[in-house]
Each structure stands twice: as C-alpha cells, then as structure tokens.
Amino acid sequence: MSAVQTASPPQEDVRRRSPMAEVLFSLLRSRTFLVGLAIVLFWVACALFGEHFAPYDPLADDIINALAPPSREHWFGTDQIGRDVFSRVIVGSRDILTVAPLATLLATVAGTALGLLTGYFRGIVDDVVSRILEAFMAIPVVIVALLAIVALGTSKTTVIVVIGLSFAPIIARTVRSAVLAERELDYVAAAQLRHESALHTMFVEILPNIIPPILVETTVRLGYAIFAVATLSFMGFGIQPPSPDWGLSISSNYGMIGGGFWWTVLFDALAIASLVIGVNLAADGVHGAFND
Amino acid sequence: MVFLGGQVLPGNVGRAILGPFADQRAVDALNHTLGVDRPLLTQYWSWISNFVQGDMGTSYIFRSPVAPFVIDALGNSMKLAAVAFVLVVPIGILGGVIAALNLNRPLDRIISLGGLSVTVLPEFVTGIILILIFGVWLRWLPISAAWPKDAGFFIQLYYLILPSLPLFLVLFGYIARMARSGMIEALDSDYTRTAVLKGLPWRTVIWRHVLRNALLPTITVIATQTGYLIGGLVVIETLFRYQGIGSLIFTAARGKDFPMLESGILTIGIVYAVATLIADFLYSVLNPRIRLGSDQ
Amino acid sequence: MTEPAKAKNALELKDLSVAYRVAGRNRAVLRNLSLTIGQGEAYGLVGESGCGKSTVALTVVRYLPRNGLISGGAISLDGQDVMKLDAEALRRARAESVSMVYQDPGKALNPSIRIGRQLTEIFELGGITGQAATDRAVAMLNRVRISDPPSVMQRYPHQLSGGMQQRVAIAMALANDPSMLILDEPTTGLDATVEAEVLDLIAQLRQELSASILFISHNLAVVSNMCDRVGVLYAGMLVEEGPTEVVFNDPRHPYTVALLRCLPRGGQRKDQGRLDTIPGFLPGIGATIKGCAFADRCALADDRCRTELPPLYELSDERGKRLSRCFHHDKAQALPRATPADVAPAPKPAAVPVLRVAGLNKTYASHGHPLRAVKDVSLDLRPGETLGLVGESGSGKTTFARLLLGLVPPDAGGTIELEGKALAPKLENRGDDQVKAMQIVFQNPDSALNRSHSIRHLIGRALKRLAGLRGAALEARLNDLVRSVRLTDRHLAVKPRQLSGGLKQRVAIARAFAGDPRIVVCDEPTSALDVSVQAAILNLLADLQAKEDVSYIFISHDLGVVRYLSDKIAVLYLGRIMEIGPSEEVFSGPHHPYTEALLSAVPKLDQTETARIRLDGEIPSATNPPSGCVFHTRCPRKIGPICEQQEPPLAEAQPGHSIRCHIPYAELRRLQKPAAAATVPA
Ligand SMILES: Nc1ncnc2c1ncn2[C@@H]1O[C@H](COP(=O)(O)OP(=O)(O)O)[C@@H](O)[C@H]1O
C-alpha cells in the first residue's frame, strides 16, 4: 500500500491514563473510601497485634473484680467473671475478621461461577437455576443459618459455609445481569467469529469486564457478612465461648443491662458498629470510583 | 424445600425431646406416635395437605396443635413489622428525595452517609445501643416488648417503638438510597428537562414529572426487603423477648420441633410471596409501559 | 406583565464563555462566542461532535449540566438579559419566549404521562384549562400533521414511533408560540425517510409561525436546507459565519473547506479518487489554545497562526455579511489536500462469485407470532466487489449480515456458498478456514473491541486464531497489519478507551483483516464517526480492497457513503430485496419506487430541490406484513388493486438489475424521468 497520509500524525491521540489508573486515582481522592479503609485497617491491626498492647489477658477471669464499672485500672470495666472488657474488645475482632472474609470469598467464587454460567448459556439451565436461586434468596440468612446449624452443629466452618452459600445467589444475580449485558456486546460475537471456546469467552473475554460490579458487590457483601457473623454469634449459633468475640460477649451479657451494667455490652456494640461502618464506607468509595 | 430441610437435619426427634438418657424403646415409641418414622414422602404429603386445610400439625414439644401458636406469633410479628414499615416507608422515601434535591450538599451527605451507616448495623447492635439510651439511661421506653395483658392499642404501640427502631434503621438506609438514586436519574432525564423548559413551576415538575418515575424502582425494593425484615424479626424478637414468628422459629429450631419450624417457615414464605405479588401489582399499575405494552 | 416591544434581535450572545468542571478544574468549552439571530431568522450552527453546539443551546435556556458554569459574557433573548433573570422570570421566559427540541424524542417525553396531559399542562400555564386546553392540544397536534389527535392524546410515548414522538415534541415546543425555537440535532438518529418528513414539517411551520430558529446539526446538508445563515463552530469558537449558500459554496475558512471536502458528493465513487480528510483531532475540552485553534490540523498554518489568535475578519460583500476567523481567509480554498486523490486502479472483479446466497430466510418468534426478518434473499458477490445494503431500520440488513456470518442460524432450506462450498448454518459447524474467510467490522467499536484487552492483544489474538501465527511470525505480521491500517506502535500498548473513535475503528478493521478474509461485512462502520474521520475510514477500506482483493458487504443508512464504496446495491424492505443491481444503475434510475423515495429523502447540500417524494406512515410490522406488494401501504406510485393482491416477482429489468414491482421498467423510466437528475445524494 502506498503512503497516503501526508500530514504528520497528531500529537495527542492517545489518552495517557489507563482506565484502571483512573479508578485508582479517584479511589485515593475519595474521603469516604480512605476513612473506611482506616477504620478497617485499625481493627485488622488490633486482631493481629492486639494482645501485645492489651493491658490484661482477655481470657483471664478475676471473680473478685467482676462487673466493675469503668475505672483507671479497667477502662471499659469488667464482665461478670471479671475479665477486662477493654482487652476483650481489642482482640475481639479476630474471629469475625477471619470468618467473614472467608465467607465472602466463598460467596464471590461460587456466585461468580454460577452467574457466569447462567448468564452465558441462558436458556433452560438459566431459568431453572435462577428460579432456585430466587427461592433461596427469599429465605433470610438468619433462618438458613439456624436450620443448618441445628443440623450440622456449630463450628466456624459451618458459619463460613452457611453465609458463603447464602450470599452466593446474591452475587450470582449481580454477575448474571452483568454477563447478560456483556453478552450483547459485539466483542462476544467477534470471539465467536474466531472460534473461541466457551470457556475462553467466559473467562478471558467477559470476566475481566465484569470485575468492577463483582468488586463492588464483594465489598458490600463483606459488610453484610460481618453483619451476619455478628448476628449469629449473638444468637448463639456462631463463634463459641470462650472467644472474646464481640457478638458473643453481647449475647452473654445483655441479659444484665436491665441491672445497669451497660459497659459489658456497649463497647462491643460500638466496636461492631465501627467495623461494619468502616467496611461499608470503603465499599461506597469503591462503588463511587467505578461509577464516576 | 423447607420441609426437606427439616427432614435432612440428622437430629433424632424422639431423642431430642426425651433427652440423651432416655430409654431407646421410649424414643422409638414416641417417634412412632409422632409419625416421624413413616417414609418421607408420606409424611410430606399428609403435612402439606393438612397445612392447606389450616391444620399445621402437632407441636412435638407442646404436644398441642401448632396452628394457634403460629397464628398468634404471626399476628404479633405483623404488628411489629407494621410499626416499622409505617414509619420507614414515608420517612425513607422522604429522606432519599430530600437528599437528591440537595445533591452533593451537606444535607445530602448527612442523609446518604448516615443512611448507609445505619443500614449496615446489625439489629442487635442498634437494639442494644437504643435500649441503653432510652431504656436504661433515660428510662423513657420499656426494654421488653412484652406488654401487660389486655393492653390497649396505644400501650402496645408504646411497647413496640423501641423494638421497631432497629428494623426502621436497617430499612431506612435501603429505601432512602434507592429513592435517592431513582430521583437523581429522573432529575437528570431528558423528560425532566422538557418539563422545566416548558416553563412549569419547579413544584409541578417534581410532583408531576419526577416523583412517579423516580419512585417506581423503590417500590420493588421495598417488597424484596420483606425477606430481610423477617430475618431481622428473629433477632429483635429474641432481644426484646417478644412472642413473634421469629422467636417462634428460633425456639422451634433449638428444640427441633419440626412441625412448628416448618409451619413457621412456610408461613414466612407465604408472607414473602404475597408481598412480592403486591409489589409487582403496584409496579405494573404505576408503569404504563408494562400495563399497556407497546403498539409496535 | 405587558408585552415588551420586540427587540431587534431574537437572540444575542456576546463573548459567551462556558466551562465544565471536571476533576476539580474548570475546562473551557465555549470561548468568547458571539452571535446574533434576527427576528424570524433561521440560523444554523454546525461543527464536529464535541465542539460545543449543545452547550450553546443549553446555555441559552440556562439548563447547563450541574458541573457547567457560565464564566463570562452575556445572553439576550428578545432584549432580555437571560443571565440576570431570577428563578420566576426565567420560568416565564421558558414558558413564553423560548422552546427547545432535542435528539432522541423517546427520552424527551415523560414515559408515564399521556401525550394529551403533557400538552395541556403547557396551556394551563397560560390559564387555559379543561376543554379549552384539550382543544388547543388537538389543534397543535393537527398543526404538526398528526392524524387522529384525540386517539394520540390518549397514548403514552412508548406507543408512538420515533417520528411521531418528535412531532409531539415539536408540538409541545411550539404550543406557546415562542419567539425563539432551538432545535438540537432534532433528526439525528431517525431514519432518512422520517428525517425528511420532520424537516419538511419544520420548514412548513416556519412559514406559519413567527419563531426565530437556532438549528444545530452535525449534518451540513440538513442545515443547508433549513437555514438562512450558518455559523461554523470549532473548539467553542465561531470560525466562520455567513449566508448559508455563500458559506457552503464559497467557504473562507480552511476548516469549512476541509469539512465540505470530506463528504462524498455528487455521486463520487471510490475509483474516482480518495476523499479528503482532516488530520488530527479537535482540541479537547479545556485545552489551552495559543493562536488559531485549527492550526494543528491546517495545512496553511504558519508561525503567526500558531502564536496569535486570528480575529473574526469581516468579509462582507453584495451577498451579505460574512465572517472568517483566519489570517489567510483569502487563500482558504487553496488549502492543500491532506490526502492525495490518486487511487490504485481497482482490480477487475473476477467472473466467479466468491459468495452465493440462495433462498435465505430467517423467521424469529415475536410474542408467539412469526416475524420474517429476512425473506427469500438470493444474491451473489464477486471477489473484490462491494455490495451495498440499504433500507430503513428494521428492514433486515443486520439480520442478513448475521445470517451470513453464522451468528444466527437461518431457517432450513436456504443455502450460503463460499467459494463454491456450502457453509454450515451454524458458526460452530463451519471450518476454521471458512470462519476466517468471512469477518465483520461492527458499527460501534466500543462494543466490538474488548475494553479489557490492549490493542496488541486484540489484534494479536486474531492473528493467532485466524492466521494461526505464533512468535516472531506473529510479531512481524502484527507490525505489517498495524501499519496497513495506519496505526503506530504507540497505539499498541493501550486499551481501546484511550483511543478516539476513528482509531478504534482502525483496530477493528485490522482485526477483521487478520486472517486474510475473502469477505468483510461492514455494518454501519462509520455512522458513529464524524465526517472527517469517516472519510479516512472510507479511504482505508477502499485502499485495503484494492490491495487485498477482498469483497465487502457494506451496510449504511448514508446513501452517499454507500454510493462511494459500492459496486452493487441491494435495497431491502421488510426483509425482502426490492431492487438489486449495479450501483450506478440503481442510483441513476429508473429504480424501484421505494428506492426512489429513499433517494429523495436524502438531504442535499446543493439545493437543487425539485419534486420531492415523501413516504407517509411507518414501516409496517414484520409480524404482519401487508398483502401483495409489501410496500403498497406507503407506495406513492401504487397502480391499483394488483399491488394489494399479488406480490410482484423480483424481475430482471436489465442484465444484472432486478426490480420487484408491478410497474414495467419502461414505464418506471417514463415516470421517473424528470426527477432522475435531482436524485443525486449529496
Ligand atoms: N433477536 C430478534 N428477535 C426478534 N426480532 C428480531 C430480532 N432481531 C431482529 N429482529 C427483527 O427483525 C427485523 C429486522 O431487524 P434488523 O436486521 O436489525 O434490521 P436493520 O439492520 O435494517 O436495522 C426487525 O423487525 C427486528 O425487530
């Protein structure tokens, strides 16, 4: 072919920042995200290194000093067997911060796989699976968990599996609708016109494009996983004693709030609140960054 | 499905009721009287057909018909849910609308971030904090929802305020958020521009052109929240020692009282289905595109 | 309030500057824009997308997006200073003196309110209510030539076609007899036949009403037919202005000159020379412009152009007042071509067809009814030949292309033969060689290119799968291919989103050519692009064809573009071929009455308007096509009951030229004789 374009190439025909870089930039500019992240990192640090700066052994009882109100020795007071509430709150994030992320991971992996398959193949498989998932979603997580735990007994694994599988349909629904939209785009037809396999099309062509909604959904779900783990612990179906877990502590002490022993539950409640809010602020930041 | 869930649970009913030290023969006898040793399908069929006729079976624990328990509990739960709903739907929508009309201003930030934060707090956490504030420190409200016998409507309402607040908070954020994003979309739409450029007063634009289109999606969301609401009831009713369907299921599950458990869960399923139906109906009434279809 | 005495000008913009706030910075879009529209005048504003046309419109009605701000200047509407109006006065101004109609009428009408109510609420503002308002609404709908207004008023917007929706929008805009009507791309996105109707309507209403008009369009031909004066906008600045005819026939700014050269005009064809192009890009929003905004793309630019902002020179003569913002306005028409006109001689198409389609049908199920999207299509295509497919939207063009490619399976019975071998109906069952031999360039590169992959990956993957290349061989071929679509190495590492529309389309073309295809389907490949970019893509397609001897199936709604590239044309209506034949014969006629109507609908730059043929009514539903000749419900040349009863055959009128009509060829020649000269697309 002869050289036809005589004019010099334009100087600014390539935009410098890649789309991913744009997302990162707006994430780092988002105050919501940074505040949320700071809160979460604080609790992660407490879970990892809390015992080194906790003033007391969170498990050591001290019956003589039971139910002591907050004081200089015990900043947050002591519980009914005299354990230091402050020390327990500091390390109380440990279980929830392992169980909830693992449950979320399970939900994301299972939900993404299901969503990709149903969205990509559509047809009868999709109809049947979608109906089942819908029915599944109608039952509140707490009740699914209740049944499963009655059946399988309580253990961290059960909690992870129950929450993971309860959340999977929700993620699957998000992924499926994203896949259905992607599938209509011409790059999928272009892949078919190269005789690409279904697996390649699903995982190499479509999956990278639906990472943003998956990421957003995952961060939101992480917040709800914490919500659910805490609730199950509170109901006595989750993490078991003697763990200093926040939900569990509230569960064993809330019977006494009528008696005015507010410190045995308030600080745990505030701790849960701050963690959940932190995760959700971060999630909101991620959502904003992808949708700007 | 609920039924199968109940059956797959490996607990032995007779053993659960009589305790680990009971004689095996007694356990077998009890299992036989309760009918739990019959084949699954037979059990299922007789249970379903009875349920439809209003007979929900006999509680393993109370040894008396399940139906009155379930109906009572459902009534109580509905009262609680109704209080939460009646409060949250208008206030949540109003919050979202106000936030959208003040987009990116401080009021919007407060409502959006506030709503987002309270939505994600587990009910027992907000419940505890509210009990501490209003029940323990201020002593304005009772910390248990169990009202005295033959309490009138207002007394019951008084007892229900505190328990309904955590549910309110969870739903508030959801509804406000949906309403806000629906409003923003409608405000940014071409048809709103058309309405403004016609020279209509701002109030007319909002009331006539924006609100209806903006709030359609919110209606569907409110219905899907019934599921979460019921989950929340389990926790709230336990925390406030309230005899509702949530605490009924909770107690039944702990005691492996399957007829009770199954009936409770099936009842919830029906409530959920009805709520979804109502939402679909409302949505199609309000949306001419669905109601009338297209001529083309 | 008493009616103010009519100001001299309907609209005056003085040194208007507008910016959008993006990522914390104010970025200029309009730069000291001044223009004036007299009472009763129609003023056209043209320019490439992104040059600020819609911003002008939205600023005038003070409805800028949230992040927009007016950073300077003044707007006066009928003598009123728009910037100084308080909320209530602004509302009154909108209600009484200015109205606006924009693109996409489907979105401009409220989806949940009946048409009638959306109209009557306007009259209620003026205190007319109840039956009186209804009567006014009926009158208004009559005025925009809507038949049966009472029934239309009972409907919701989604129950009307696009053309009807736009009529309703125009009726709403004119309801209060505004002094200023702003039309922002009012026909963009509508089919040419519908566009012609809407433009006719606007032209007629101009005679009846007193409104001054600001008509905004990217389409020079549309503006040339509608407006008294025209202004050319570039990077938010007025670069040329004057009476429409004078500006288009004797442009004095290099940008206007170049824009006009990009269009295939007067029946120009690919073998008669390349289209000229405009290199480079519009400066982005907020770009700091030193000197002339067009300097980077102007072949006449000198040092002064690059450092000093040219003033608006006044070049008035006996033809009227005109302006040009160019130091070298006297030499503008001597602007050297950016692209040489010479073309390589096209290879003579071989006699043996590369593609043969016989009896192809496609029936979809639509709400339980069969919908015949493609009916009994037969045609063949020789190597190196371009077949142009034209027809209104919904006529089956895209479906036909997808059938060929195997993306949707056809009904049983028809055959598709590629180089003498039958193709399996489904893509999965076709051989790799067959798949790589037929590729496609889609309309929208954002949809066609996977946004997660780099350009290198996109083209490389195609070379690997289609050409079976690996390693160094792949690398070498990749470099060749990239050069042949005139991309450079700098483009390889980036993602599609970082490129402009034209560059993305080049990537898509490179990918289609990866496996040395025999046939490339081009489905509206330039409709999403500006004319300057379109010209470059058309040149590229023509060059590649000359070099590779590839055949094209070229789908476009722009008949000028189709004519430029095609050797053969097929006209589709409701899934049927109504006419097929050599490009020149189909265009110059005698042709099928439907083809005649399509050609007549095309807005032309050279106002050689004679008899116009308009189709009324909508394209009928494909689920329930009319009996006999499917075109009879809209045919202006219908000859009688035979048209309603018997479907005419696709009969060969001349060797290679077939027409599906009961009117004999000789008769068509006689009927169309006087019009034939005028049916040259611009
Ligand atoms: N997947 C589908 N299902 C049902 N109808 C369809 C489908 N695709 C296209 N059609 C219908 O087929 C007809 C032709 O459509 P199309 O090929 O897209 O025409 P064009 O390319 O000219 O726009 C239209 O009536 C359209 O509504």
Ligand code: SF4
């Ligand atoms: S001023 Fe110079 S650069 Fe600008 S258009 Fe005229 S000749 Fe070209």
Ligand code: SF4
């Ligand atoms: S057959 Fe009749 S209706 Fe059809 S195109 Fe010819 S004249 Fe028109």
Ligand SMILES: [Mg+2]
């Ligand atoms: Mg099409």
